[in-house]
Structure formats: structure tokens, C-alpha cells
Amino acid sequence: MIPPEDSSAIEEDNQPAEQTLHNGEYVIQRLVTRGETGTIYLARHTSLSTALTLKQIPADQPLPENVSAELDYILHGGDVSRRANPAYAQDSTFPRSGGKYTDLFLREALFLARLQHPALPTLYDYFSENGYWYLVMDTISGQSLQQYLQQSSPLSPLEALGYAMQLCDVLDYLHSQQPPVIFCMLRPETIMLLPDKSLMLFNFSGARYFKESHPLEQAQELFAADKHITAYMAPELFVPQGPLDVRADLYSLGRLLQEMIIGHDRAAHTDEQPQEQVPTISTMLNGLLKLATREEVAERFQSAHVFFLALERAYRAEERLHYREQLYNLSLRPTTTQYNNGENKAGPPGVATAVSEQNAGAETEFTTCVPDLEQRRLTRESLQRQRLEQQEQELLEGHFASMDESLQRRSSTTLSQLSLHALQAPQPRPKRLTGHILHRVIQICFVLALLTFMFLSSLLIYTRILQPAQKHTELPTVSNPDQDTSAPTRSTTLSNTWLRLPALPQAQADNAAVYVEEQTHAYVYTNGAYHKPDHPSYDRTLYRYDITTRHWETVPLAHFPGIVNNAAAVDEQNRIFFTSGYSSDTYNVPSLLYMYQTTNTQLTKIVPPTTVTIGFASSMFADKQGHLYLTEGFSKAGDSSARAGTGWYRYDSATDHWQRLADLPVGLGYTLLAGDEEGHLLLFGGSEDAGQQLQTNHIYRYDIAHDLWSQSPTSMPVAISAASGCTVMPGKLLLVGGYDKARQKGTNTTWLIDTQTFQTQVLVPFTAGGSVLGASACDGQGRAYVTQGADDPHLPTPEFWQLRLIETSG
Numbered sequence: 001m002i003p004p005e006d007s008s009a010i011e012e013d014n015q016p017a018e019q020t021l022h023n024g025e026y027v028i029q030r031l032v033t034r035g036e037t038g039t040i041y042l043a044r045h046t047s048l049s050t051a052l053t054l055k056q057i058p059a060d061q062p063l064p065e066n067v068s069a070e071l072d073y074i075l076h077g078g079d080v081s082r083r084a085n086p087a088y089a090q091d092s093t094f095p096r097s098g099g100k101y102t103d104l105f106l107r108e109a110l111f112l113a114r115l116q117h118p119a120l121p122t123l124y125d126y127f128s129e130n131g132y133w134y135l136v137m138d139t140i141s142g143q144s145l146q147q148y149l150q151q152s153s154p155l156s157p158l159e160a161l162g163y164a165m166q167l168c169d170v171l172d173y174l175h176s177q178q179p180p181v182i183f184c185m186l187r188p189e190t191i192m193l194l195p196d197k198s199l200m201l202f203n204f205s206g207a208r209y210f211k212e213s214h215p216l217e218q219a220q221e222l223f224a225a226d227k228h229i230t231a232y233m234a235p236e237l238f239v240p241q242g243p244l245d246v247r248a249d250l251y252s253l254g255r256l257l258q259e260m261i262i263g264h265d266r267a268a269h270t271d272e273q274p275q276e277q278v279p280t281i282s283t284m285l286n287g288l289l290k291l292a293t294r295e296e297v298a299e300r301f302q303s304a305h306v307f308f309l310a311l312e313r314a315y316r317a318e319e320r321l322h323y324r325e326q327l328y329n330l331s332l333r334p335t336t337t338q339y340n341n342g343e344n345k346a347g348p349p350g351v352a353t354a355v356s357e358q359n360a361g362a363e364t365e366f367t368t369c370v371p372d373l374e375q376r377r378l379t380r381e382s383l384q385r386q387r388l389e390q391q392e393q394e395l396l397e398g399h400f401a402s403m404d405e406s407l408q409r410r411s412s413t414t415l416s417q418l419s420l421h422a423l424q425a426p427q428p429r430p431k432r433l434t435g436h437i438l439h440r441v442i443q444i445c446f447v448l449a450l451l452t453f454m455f456l457s458s459l460l461i462y463t464r465i466l467q468p469a470q471k472h473t474e475l476p477t478v479s480n481p482d483q484d485t486s487a488p489t490r491s492t493t494l495s496n497t498w499l500r501l502p503a504l505p506q507a508q509a510d511n512a513a514v515y516v517e518e519q520t521h522a523y524v525y526t527n528g529a530y531h532k533p534d535h536p537s538y539d540r541t542l543y544r545y546d547i548t549t550r551h552w553e554t555v556p557l558a559h560f561p562g563i564v565n566n567a568a569a570v571d572e573q574n575r576i577f578f579t580s581g582y583s584s585d586t587y588n589v590p591s592l593l594y595m596y597q598t599t600n601t602q603l604t605k606i607v608p609p610t611t612v613t614i615g616f617a618s619s620m621f622a623d624k625q626g627h628l629y630l631t632e633g634f635s636k637a638g639d640s641s642a643r644a645g646t647g648w649y650r651y652d653s654a655t656d657h658w659q660r661l662a663d664l665p666v667g668l669g670y671t672l673l674a675g676d677e678e679g680h681l682l683l684f685g686g687s688e689d690a691g692q693q694l695q696t697n698h699i700y701r702y703d704i705a706h707d708l709w710s711q712s713p714t715s716m717p718v719a720i721s722a723a724s725g726c727t728v729m730p731g732k733l734l735l736v737g738g739y740d741k742a743r744q745k746g747t748n749t750t751w752l753i754d755t756q757t758f759q760t761q762v763l764v765p766f767t768a769g770g771s772v773l774g775a776s777a778c779d780g781q782g783r784a785y786v787t788q789g790a791d792d793p794h795l796p797t798p799e800f801w802q803l804r805l806i807e808t809s810g
Contacts, residue, residue, distance in 0.1 A: 020046075021134065022127050026054060037104055037205045042139065048382055052124065055108075055135040059128050061099030067106045071126055074113045076384055093209070104205040105133040111181065111204040112137070116502070117550060119170040119200050122376035124383050136383075138376065142195065146188035154263035154279050157318045164257045165311045166199045167191070171253065172304035173551045175246040178505065178798075180210040182244065186252035187232040188259070210245055231255060235295055250301050254292025261285070284317050305553075373550075374804075377499055496750075498767040499802045501785070505552050506531055506539050509789040509796035512568035513775035514576055515726075518598055522547040524777045524785045525555075525576055525596075529564045530796055538562050538584035542596070545785070545800070557603055561585055561594060565773070567620040569628060571653065574598045577628055581616040582637055589615050589637050593628075593651070612649050612658050617669035617690070617722075621681060626654045629661075629681060629702075633669045640691030644669040648702075648709075662707045665700055670722040674733045676755040679704060684733070684753070685720035692739045695719035699758060714758040716751075724771065724786060726778035728805055731755050734763075734784050736803075737771025739793070746770030746791045752805070768799045782806060 019028045024046060032040040038057040045052055094107050112123035112135070125136035145163070149155075155163075167186070174181040185206040192200040232255045234248035261281060281289075288310055294300045301307040504526075511529035515522070523546055528539030540562035542555040566581030580592040591614045593606040608614060618633030632647030644667035650659045664683070671686030681702040688694040697719040699712040723738035735751040748770050750763040766786070774789025788799035 021054070021129055026052070026136070028054070035203075037101075037108075037203065043136075045383070048379075050379060050382075051139040053121075053137045053139045055137065057105040057133045057135075058101040059099075059105075059131055059133045061097035061102040063102065063106060063128070063133075064095040064097055067095060067110065071109055071113055075123065075125055075380065076387065102133065105135070107207065108204040109135055111207050115174070115177070115181070116373060117170055117173050118373060119166065119173075119198070121200065121202055122373070122380070124376075124380050140192065140194065140200065142192045142200075144189055145191040145193050145199070148193050149188055149260065149263075153260065155260045156322075157261055157281060157285055158315065158322060160257055160260035161311055161315045161318060162197075163199060163260065164253060165308060165315065167201075167253055167256070168304050168308040168311060169549060170199075170201060171246075171249050172308065173502075173549065174207075175249070175304050176502075176505075176551050176553070178503070180246050181207055182210060182246055183207050183249050183252075184233075184237070186249055186256060188256065208244075234297075236297060245297075246304065247297050247300055247302060250304065250307055251293060253307070254289060254300070258289050258293060261289070282318065282321060285314050288314050374499075496763050496803055496805045498764065499804065500767075501545075501800045501802050502550055502552060503798035504787060504800055505541075505543060505554070505798070507796040507798045508539060508787060509773040509793065510565040510581075511773075511775050511787065511789075512566050512578065513724075513777040513785070513787060514568050514570040515777040515779050515785065516570055516574050516576065516598060517779075518574060522779065525568075525570075525598075526775055526777075526787060527560070527563055527566065527568070527578060529566075530773075532796065533794055538564060540584065547785075556601065557596075560603065561605075563594075565616040567618050567630070568775075569620045569622040571622045571626065571628070572624040575653070577620065577622065579614050579616075579618055579620060579630065579633075581618070587637075589635055591615070591635075595653075606651075606656075608649075608651075608658050611660055613645060613647055614649070615645065615669075617644070619671045619673040619683070621673040621675065623675065627652055629673065631664065631668070631671065631673070631683075634690045636690075640689065640693075642690045643667055643688055644686075644690075662702075662709055665709050665711060666696075666698075668696065670739070672723065672725045672733070672735065674725075674727055674755055676701075677731055678756075682733075682755055684725075684735070685716060685723070685738075687721040687739075692721045693741055695721040695739075695741065712758060716753070717760055720751075722772050724774045724776040724789070726776045726784060727755075727780060728752070728778045728784045728803070729780065729782050732805075734776065734778065734803070734805075736766055736776055736784075736786055737774060737789070739772045740770075744793070746772030746774075746789065746793070750803070763803075763805075766801070768797070768801060 020026065021028065021043075026043045027046055029042045029044055032042055032053075034040070038055045041054040041056065043052050043054045044050070094103070094110065097103055097106065109123065109126055112121060116122070121138045121140070123135060123137055127134050127136075154160075171183065171186075174183060183201065183204070183206075185203060186201075190201060190203045192202060194200065232252045234251040236244055236248060262279065291299075291310075292301055292307070301310065506528065508526070508528060509530045511527050513524055513526040515524055517523075523544050526543050526545075528541035528543065531537055531539040540560060542557055542560045543552055544555050545552050561580065562584030563578055563580050564582045564584055566579045568576060568578050570576050574597075576596045576598065578594045578596070580590050580594065582588075583590050591608055591612065593608065593614065595604045595606060596602070597604075613632050613635055614630055615633035615635040616637065619631045621629045623629070628651040630649045630651065632645035632649075634642050634644050636642040646663040646665075646667045648661045648664050650661055651657070652659075667688060668683070668686035669688075669690065670692060672684045674682045674684070676682055681704065683700040683702070685696060685698070687696070697716040699715060701710050701712055702708070703710070720735060720738045721741075723735045725733055725735040728734040731754060733753045733755055735753065737749065738747050739745075740747050746769075748765040748768075750766055752761045752763055753759070754761075766788070768788045770791030771786070771788045772790055772793055775787045776784050778784045782805045784803040784805070786801050786803060788797045788801070790796045
């Protein structure tokens, strides 16, 4: 991204405009600014015609091999099979190259590559050239918060609090990483103000992980000479080997909020204007500022989330004060004066919607909009694809050059030998003539072989380079031998992509997940389950993923039960129902149901009658009419040969009434339940035994009106058990992974099943690798959120991904 242009900071540079870098891939258009840690250029990608930002840093040492390996894996699409290599794993410490600037470069590059948030710039590429490192990032026009404060300080309390809440949100995302990321450089110069009044952070060269030793020497060298910069830094940053945690960022945010509201050393816009008086602020806001800027670490806010809640309360209080003030001013005005009482309506938390009258009309016009994360991801993929094409082309050109040279040597040798034989032979003989003809035939065959090779090489380039760019366009349809061809079908074109999301707080397998929309926010809820082979093996927590802010949080429930290998469903009132599965609290299989109400965060235990048995590896479906449908699953734990029960039940949440329905045709666990467009329920796959050796590919249909089960004549292409799935689009069921009983591992296959025709399509495999005992939650509009669970059932992972599916009629 482009930091604000500051004409005073731009100097003549030996890097002229229109100079190309990285073999002509980037063209420098102009110098933007020169800072303490690097020089910023505006550039253009020649192939994609995309404006980008290049940050130039001196390359005083080579980049450590493990750093380049991780950056190549994240940015250039490394081999998934190499993920287990420690060189590719995120580490909480950074290697040292021995060079001051290279260390700053690798730190910023790794942070930007690992982090994905709307308020953080996206890193697309990196390279070295002519003694410099280069980072390729977003290009976003705007101005720094420092420039804005120079023009408009002090800000109204409402505007300043809105900015502070935005910064709290991104700090909460950084502090929620494992391990937490501490920005350490929060000040107006490192904050970008965008046209829509949203903020972005840049310059991660000083950021660090929790418990990583902080660079006292760097702080002294870069900041000690500037009293304004040191005013934002927490006191513990200047203590050799002193404690450093997320509260250092909260201190900086408190000082920043203090300057925005009070305007310390920023009140005067020019030397000719007198210093303005410190504005009067409310008692509540004054107390908040004092608490946020306490010298003692233990006396400040302890987390960004708590700080955000305090800011939110202060915002509401300032709104009321502002409203009363406006009413009072209105009462003093003549009756003919018009007043717009809608100017300061509160917007969503974290975004300032009120702007003081002194700042009205002071907006700067911008022409560049901020790309969302999906656009940034597509840009990164385009760069990867273009780089692969270029590498393949260079490899092929080199191969052709060596072949051409070899061919010239062979041709020259053959012609000289033929001339020598012709001079030595006094009279041609039939035998010599025969040999000559044979030699010519060999030459012709060699030329034909060369032409064939060139044709096959061209075909290879097409299939390996051009086709991957389109490989997600048309997906093959798997024809089943017993497919009902008389059923009406329609031609569709599908494209799907996988996007890595922030990992779960802990590795999980055997869990369940649901998608919930609460007012203006969308969430994915999932329970903690099997955590690791060591003690404690189970995570007794309820987690919530905020899709908008892209971060996980723990739902504050004091006594959430330990449930494993369970099912979950959400009803029309956004109440989430969990079966108990295998209880890690009692280490048995209790027949229980839990209801969590998102509106008031209450958890209720529901005890079915003795005629109802709900075990583990069961399935559950909510019909949005107040009914839950549940399969029995397995009731005996610890026995891989145990058979699933045939119980099939309905629960009416309005009347708390249970009913046993017609039994399943066969006892199955690890199945998937879905509804079709005709009001029937469908049961896909599963296993008859707990060890998943008796898997099935059958599809069963339940007629609700007649309480009747029937087996569909159409089956799935393969037997699937312990896959995760959900209805990703109307009439489309997504299935991810499953258990491969031969390999005793998870599979990475991804299927899409039409619930009307049972037509099965193969999607792009799950990018993270094998998935078994994971969970999927769908929004019903083409997006699915998938926890991997595990590849090896004994080794859960924290991997969390999004699948995006687009369907168009053909």
C-alpha cells in the first residue's frame, strides 16, 4: 500500500521513473516517500497492468533459507506436501541474518505474509535486485493520521473515539494470534486514513511476537532523537530485557486517543497562530484516558477487547452529550434556522460517523478505493500464475536452445562425414549407395521426431500452464452406473476456490459447526473437542468466528460441557442445538441435548425420555419450523466393532415433545443429513460400525408426511464416512473429506451433490490435505467454512478454510 505522500520527505533519488525491476515485471512510476526503514515507490505490474507499491530496503545480508522458504510457500504457492517441514511452519522467533536492514525486511515480510485483515496491507511478492530488498504491497491512496491531525486537531470526541475503536479491532486481531503479535509502533505516522474514514496500519518492521525479546537498541537508535515518537511508546519498551506484552500497544493507543482529543503539541497549524486552549472533555472520557495511559502495566486496560468495550460506552455517552448540546444550541437559534439532526447518527461499532463542524468540508478527494481481501487474494493468485508461466517459458526456451545447438552439431558432423565419404570413394557401389540412403532415412526420422517433440511440448505448455488458469471453470460430472437418466438435469458451470482463514485457537477434531447470522454480523460457531493425544486431550470450550473481522473469540460460558464427536444444528430463532456425543466430562455416552441461545448467551440442557437414545457420531437436522430430526448413532464407546442404532427421532422445541419415528433402514453413524426442495430429508453415506470398516455409499430418503424411509436407486460414486458437509447453495450439498479405511487417514476429496437429481460433481480437492472428523458450516449462498479436523485421526489440526462456490446456468 502507499503511505501518504509528503512533499517534504521526497528527495532526488538515483532510482529514475520508468525504470524496470525484476526482469521487467515492475515499472517504477514515481518516488512516494523516504522513511527511516525504507523508501516507497509507486509502481505498475507490466503484465497485469495493476498499480502496486514497492518498499525498498538495503540488502546488507542474504536472506536466511528458512525465511525465503516460508515466503515462497505463502506467496508463490508452494508444494502442499512440504507443509510439515519446519522451515514452512510459523515460528514465534525470527532468525537473524546479521544485517540490520535485512532483519527489518524479513520481519516485516513474514508478518505481512502471515496476517490477513482488512485494516492491514496485503503482501503480494518480494525480490532482491541491485543491492536492495523489495516488498510488493497494496496501492491505497490516502493520508496519514499525522497529516490529518496537523490539519484538523483537536478532533471531536465522537470522531476520535470512532478511530480508536477501529484501531482496537485490528489490535485485538493481532493480539489474538498464536502467539500474540505486538505492533510496538502505533503512532499517527504508521496509520493511514482512507477516504471512507477507515484506518489501516502499515510498517511492521518493529512488530514482534509475545515473549520475543524487544530490540532496545533499535528503539534507541530510531526513536530516541524524536520526542514526539517516544511519547507514544510504552515505558517498558525502554527497560533492558523488561517485560513486554500486548498492553504496550494499548498504552500507545491511549496516548494516540489523548492527542486526537486534546491535541498535545498539535493544536497550532502554523507558527503565526497562537496555541489553542486544551478542550474541555467529559469526566468519563477523562477517566478513560488516564486509565489507558497509566505508567504501571498492571493498572492499564489488560486487553484490546476490554478497551473496545470501554470506548464503546464512552462513545454512547458522548453521543448523548453531543445531542443535548445540539438541542441547546438549536433552542438559541432563530426559528428560521434549519438544523440537520441526522449528521451524527451512530454507525456500526468501530467506525466514526460523527465529524465536527470545524472539520466539515475538509475531506480530501481520492480516486483509489480499498480492495477487499477477496480482491487481494485474486491479485496474489494472478501474480503466482504469471510467475509460473514465465518460469515454464524460460525453462522451455533453454531446453529448445540446447536442443538447437545439439542439432546443429549433429547436422554439421553428418554433412562433413558424407563429404569425406564422397571424396574417398572412386566409384559408387550399390552397397555404399544403400548405406547413404539409410543414413538419409535416419536424418529424416530424426527431424520428424524433433517436430513431434515440439508439438508435444506445445501441448504440455497448454495443459500445464494455460489450463490451470481455467481449471476451476468446468468441473467434471461423475456418472453413476445406476444414475436415473430420466430425471431432468440442467447444464451448469461451476468455479470454486479455497481460501485459508485464521486458524482455530486450538487444534480440534471430532467437533461440529454451524453458520449463524445475528443482526448485521455473521458468525461460525464450533465446539471444542479432541485437542491432542496428551493430557488434557479435550477442549471444553465454545468458539465463535466473526466473518467480518476475521478473528476467533471464546464464547463466555462458564460451564460449557465437554462434547466430542457430536452433531450441531441451528433453528429459525438462531438457537444452536448440540448433541452431547461422547462426553469428555463423564467419559461415557450420555443421551443429552444442549440448546445455546445466541440472543442472551444462555445454555440449557435438554434430557430426552428413556425411549430416545442419542449417541456419538449421530446426525441432526433443523427444518426451520421448530423441529429437530436426529439419528441414534453409536451408544457404546471404546469398541470399534460396535454397531450403530436405527433410532430416528423428532424433537419439537416449542412444546418440548419427543417422538420416535420410523427406524432407519440400517443403523448408521458418521452420516450426513440434508433436506431437498420437496420437503424430504436425505441421509448420505456413513458407516455401520464405529471403526468405519463397513462404510456405505447408499442414499436414503425420508418422507416426512408418511413417516417412511426408502433407498434411492442412485448411489454416491464411492463410500463416504466421517466427511463434513452442509448445504452450500440451494439444492447443493457439499461433502469434504472422509475416512480412508485402507490408509487409515483422511481424504482430500470434495464433492457437490444435487439433492434433486443426486448428480455428483468433483470439486477442487481440499487444499489443506486430508480431512476427517472436521466440520463444515455454510451460508447457503455459495460459501462454506471448513475446519480440517485431521488427516491422521490422532493428530488434530487448527486449520480453518473457506470454500467459495459460484454457479451459472449453461
